[in-house]
Amino acid sequence: MSISPFSSTLKRWRKVRKFSQLDLSLEAGISQRHLSFLESGRSRPGKDTIIDLAEALQMPLRDRNIMLNSAGFNAIYKERALDDATMITVQNALQMTLDHHMPFPAVVVDNRWNLYMANEASNKLIDIVGQPDISLFDQDRLNIYRLTFNPKGLRPFITNWSEIANPLLLRLQREVSDDPQNTFLAELLEEAQALANTGDFTAADISATVAPVMSLNLKIHNTELKMFSMISSFGTALDVTASELKVETFFPADDATKSFFQS
DSSP states (O other), X not given: OOOOHHHHHHHHHHHHTTOOHHHHHHHHTSOXXXXXXXXXXXXXXXXXXXXXXXHHTTOOHHHHXXXXXXXXXXXXXXXXXXXSGGGHHHHHHHHHHHXXXXXXXXXXXXXXXXXXXXXXXXXXXXXXXXXXXXXXEETTEEBHHHHHHSTTTTGGGBSOHHHHHHHHHHHHHHHHHHOTTOHHHHHHHHHHHHHHOOOOOOHHHHHTOSSSSOOEEEEETTEEEEEEEEEEEOTTOOBHHHHHOEEEEEEESSHHHHHHHHO
């Protein structure tokens, strides 16, 4: 019996999430027997069942559409450009967040860590590298991981590289695990690991750090800036584009850095 595209997709995502059939059946509210039949191709899924399974597996909206398509259903989550008229409320909310965070840096990135929006403080920080090299871009957008890890970007200005490289790699590694269909992230992780030149790393090594949050230290014109960041997203997004956007806001870690940005 040939396995259908839906069956193989479902089984792959269940293994990615490390669920047994019993675990997933309980999470999705269906019987284990029915789930077994779905994975073997003996049963054809209904649309509501696919939505319940995707929710239980915490799949990205883009991949939920793919799973629906694999079973012969139309995608239900729209993907609109950020400048689309129907996305004006999303764009306004993002711009408001960036503006309100001034005078400290804040950026909006997509699920590839490509820069979508930035406030004035962020643009000034990026300006210290001069005109960004073409190697720092992806899809005509500046890639934040390449900007951070590449010697042609911010890397020469980072004074605590040995402290932040592995935590940043671990964050990206977790995103690769959470979104296995995003092949670009996997390639970006390999690229960043090669550029980091920090050797092997483990979550245990990183969790042993003393500080409550990771600090990014930059030396600019003989002044060392110490910052930490917070990442937020739309928790109830029903649009693919909106669901993939993240806002990273940076905060001063000491009074000297706070005064620098305020001046």
